[in-house]
Amino acid sequence: MKYVCPMNMENVRAQMRKGVLELCILRVLGRGEAYASDLLSDLRNADMLVVEGTLYPLLTRMKNAGWLDYRWEESKSGPPRKYYRLTEQGLVILSDLNREWLAFTDAVASLSH
Amino acid sequence: MKYVCPMNMENVRAQMRKGVLELCILRVLGRGEAYASDLLSDLRNADMLVVEGTLYPLLTRMKNAGWLDYRWEESKSGPPRKYYRLTEQGLVILSDLNREWLAFTDAVASLSH
DNA sequence: CAAGGTACTTTGCAATACAAAGTACTATTA
């Protein structure tokens, strides 16, 4: 069975999003703590389409890396929520990634001509 | 064996690059035809680290998608080279991706606050 | 207690970047 290349615009858009998801999550959390649904709506409002199956594992990875931690909070309308916030290390990473992102967009711009 | 999260800065940088590699390649080819080594040095000059094992399969995928084609050219110092250039469709895709990239950087910027 | 909504988790698959090894052509040098 021959491999078929799924090269198309929507796929490329998705690829772009992948690379900066961490940065985007850190940025949103830089505004204050939030739980997964908050993050999902903030990211979607910014046209950064994300689904649960992507976000939850990513939050777990970032938490394991020490960038985030969370506290449980009871909800009036459902199960308890994990409210994530930046750790001190997460703040440093956010600032590193912001710098990285600037350098990166410059690099892409330099290829325009 | 427990999965260990490789969440670190270098990995995130690599993720960022992945998403825009197609765009960068199209941009370089927008300046004129080029073969793989040309592309590698242009991309590296722009700090977009890429290795052969990444570039060659990607060029093949883009060619299969109809974005690129190539012609063979003899070389005085080695085996013949595949000179890639944008197809008409590739030009359209490049302009689409440029627009996409603008919208995308705006979206990321909107998350800053 | 059944149904529905919310929140978090898990599983399986597909896409793909990369390292590393492989194939092949040309020029140089002994």
Next chain:
DNA sequence: TAATAGTACTTTGTATTGCAAAGTACCTTG
């Protein structure tokens, strides 16, 4: 001409990870 080095393209195997979809669990409402 045989060996070596340089260049160019290809292939293979592995690891990462986004996503769809299904699963688990908690809470409220009728």
